[in-house]
Amino acid sequence: MDKTTQSTESICESQPKWSWIQGGIAAPQGFRAAGVKAGVKYPNKYDVALVYSEAPAQAAGVFTRNKVKAHPLLLTKKHLENGVAQAMVANSGNANACVGKPGDEAAWAMAVKTAEVLGIAAEDVLVASTGVIGAELPVERVTKGIGAASLEISKKISPEEALQNSHQAALAIMTTDTVVKEAACELLTENGKVRLGAMAKGSGMIHPNMGTMLGFITTDATIPAPDLQELLSEAVEESFNMVTVDGDTSTNDMVLVLANGKSGITLNSGEWAEFRRMFLAVCKKLAQDIARDGEGATKFLEVQAFGAATVEDARKIAKSICGSSLVKTALYGEDANWGRILAAAGYSGAEFDPDQVEIYLGHVLVAKEGQGVNFSEEEAKEVLIKKDVTIKLLLQEGQAQATAWGCDLTHDYVTINGDYRT
Template identity: 50%
Template sequence: MEQLQVKATAGTGIEMAGEPRITSPRGFTAAGLHAGIKRKRKDLGLITCEVPATAAAVYTLNTYQAAPLMVTREGLAVEGKMQAMIVNSGNANACTGPRGMEDAKEMRRETARWLDIPEHLVGVASTGVIGEPLPMHQIGLGIPNLVKELGPAGHDSFCQAILTTDTCTKAVEVRLTVDGREVRVAGVAKGSGMVHPRMATMLAFINTDAAIERPALQSLLRDVTDETFNMITVDGDCSTNDMVSVMASGLAGNDPLTPEHPDWPLFFQAFSHVARGLAQRIARDGEGATRLVEVVVTGAETREEARRAAKAIVGSSLVKTAVFGADPNWGRILCALGYSGTRFISDRVDLYIGSVCAVQNGCPVPMMEVAARKALAQDPARIRVDLKQGDAGATAWGCDLTYDYVRINANYRT
C-alpha cells in the first residue's frame, strides 16, 4: 500500500524527513525479530535510549486495561523516565489475570537485565489476540537476541515487529530548530482494526532528542492526542491495549522546553505533525479499507461540539459504506450529525462532498452527481459540514467499510 503523504506547511520551520526512522533522534536504537509468538512474521521489538529519557504516556480508557499498560504506568510513576520499550505483537496479554501481570513484569525484568538498567526504566506494550497467555519461553529466548541486534538500522525491523493486521508500516519524522540546534521528532505506530477514539487499537511510539521538562511533555502529549489519535475511528471498537508513549533524550542540547520557551509553539506544531501523520496512516490502513475518509466540521459553538459531530459522521457504518461505493448519499451524513449530540439549528447547515455542495441552509440543492461520486472515490475522500453556530471546528479521520473488513475479522484467530 502506498504511504499516505503528509506535508509540512512551507515556511513553518518544520522539515519532513525523506525516510522517517524511529532511531533518527539522537541516542536511540531499535531492533525487531521473530520470537515465535506468531507463526512467521516478526513479533518482538525493542526501542532503547542511551540515557534515561524524559517520558510520558497516555492509555486506553477501556475498563479492561491490559497488563502491559499497568506495568508501564507503574514504571513511569517512579521518576517519569524511560530508557527502553519492549513490544510484542500477536498476543495482547489482556484479560489474562494475575498471570498476565506477572508475564508483563517478567518481560520488563528480563529486558532490564539484558540491558543492565533499572526495571522501572523499561516500558512494556503488547498487541494481538485478547485472553490468551503469552508464550514466555519464546519471549525469554528472544529478548537477548533483540539486545544483540540493537542499532540505528533497526527501524524497519521494529516497525514490522509491532504489526498485527496492518498492511504497511507507519512512520513520520520531522526536523526543526530549537535554540539554534537541530531537533528531531520521529514516531512509528501500528493500528488497523478495533480502532475508535479514546483511543484506538493502536500503539504509537514517539522519540525526540529535544530536552523538555516532564510536566510539559505529559501535557503536550495529552493535548496533541486529543486532536489526533482521539479523532480517528475504523470500526467503533475501543481496545484494551492502546497506548501512546514518548521518550525525549535531551541529546539535541537545547535549553529545556516548556510552554514559556520561545520555540515552544514550533515544537508543539512539529510534535502535532508527527502525531497527526501517524493517526491518518492508522485510519487509512483500517482493516479492508480502500481509502482514508476526512470529515471537517466548522461553525460549531465549541471545539468539543465540533469533535463530537465529526467523530459521529466518520464513525457511521452507513457513511463508511457509502464512501466505499462512492455513493453521495448525503442523507446518511446528516443523519449521523443529527444523533451526534452536537447542538445546531438544522436549517443553517451546509454540507459538501469534496467541493460539491449537497445541502445549503439545511435544504438539498441540485448536486453534480458525477463530481460528487468522483470526490468520494478520491483518497482521501473529504466531507465538510458547516454548522454556522460559532467559530469552533474539528477534523476526524476514518476509512471506508468494505467486504474485506468482515472477512478479516471473521477469521482473526484462524
C-alpha cells in the same frame, strides 16, 4: 522551560520551521531500536520490538479509556509514575489481556528481561503488547526475542543499518496492518538540531479515544516530564483520538514518548512553539496512516466540521460522521447519501441547528439549510470514486472547527475479523 500560551491549532496556521527527514523511532540522538522474529504467533514475522535510550529519559504516556485494560498497560502506567524511563519493549501476536495473574507475570517478565539485557532498572522499562485478547502470552518466546533484539542494539553498525533496524522495530508491532507507520523530523534551533522519531501500529479496532493502536515517540530535546505529558495529551486529542475505523476501542492502546536530552538543547519559547507544531504534525501523520490502513479499506475519509460553537462540538460531529457504519458503507458504494451524514451529526451529542447546516462532498454542495439541493450526481460520483474523500460541514454556530479521519467499510473488513482469533 519557557512556555507559550499558543494552542496547537493556532500554531498550525503559521509556516513551519522544521522538516521531515528519513528515519523512524531511532532518528533522535541517543536512541537505538531493533525488531526481531520471535515466533510469538507466526514463525516468520517480526514480532518483538525494543527501543533503548542511552540515558534515562523523561517519559509520558496516554492510555485507552476502555475499562478493560491489558496487563502490560497497567504495568507501564505504574512505571511512568516517576516520569522516567529508559526503554520500551513491545510484542505483536498476543495482547496479553484478560488472562489474570499470568498476564501480570508475563508483563513483568518482559520488563525484567529487558532490564537484564540492557543493564537498567526494570522499573524504567515501558511494556506494550498487541494481538489476540484472552490468550496467555508465550513468555519464553518473547523474552528470547528481547534477548535477540538487545544483541542487535548493542552492535556497532552503520547509519544505514541503524535505519533498517528501526524499520524492523516498526514492522514488529504490526498485526493486521498492511503498511509500516513511522516518521522522523528535525527542528533547527539557535543551538543546533532537535529530532523527533516515531512509529505506530493500528488497522482495526480503532475508535476515538484510540483503539488497537500503539504509538511510540522519541526526541533528543530536553523536556521535563510534566511538559512532555501536557504536550502528548494535547496532541493525542487532535490526532489519534480523531481516528475511527470500526467503532471499537481496545484494551491495549497507548502512546508513549521519551525525551532523553541527548541533543543538549533546551528549547526557548519560540522553539517550543515550533517543536509542539512538529510534534502534532507527526501524531497527525501517524493517525492518518492508521485511517488509510483500516482493515479492508479502499478509501480514506476526512471529515471537516467548521463553524461549531465549541471545539468539543466540532470534534463530536466529525468523529460521529467518520464512525457511522452507514456513512462508511455509502462511501464504499460511492453513493452521495448526504442524509446519512446529517443524521450522524445529529446523534453526535453536539449542539447545533440542523436547519443551518451546509454539507459538501469534496467541492460539491449536496445539502443546505438542513435539506438536499439540486446537485449533479455525476460530479458527486467523481468525488467519491477517488481514494481520498473529504466531507465538509458548515454549521454556522461559531468559530470552532475540527477534523476527523476514517475509512470506508467493506466486505473485506468482515473477512479479516471473522476468523481473527483462529
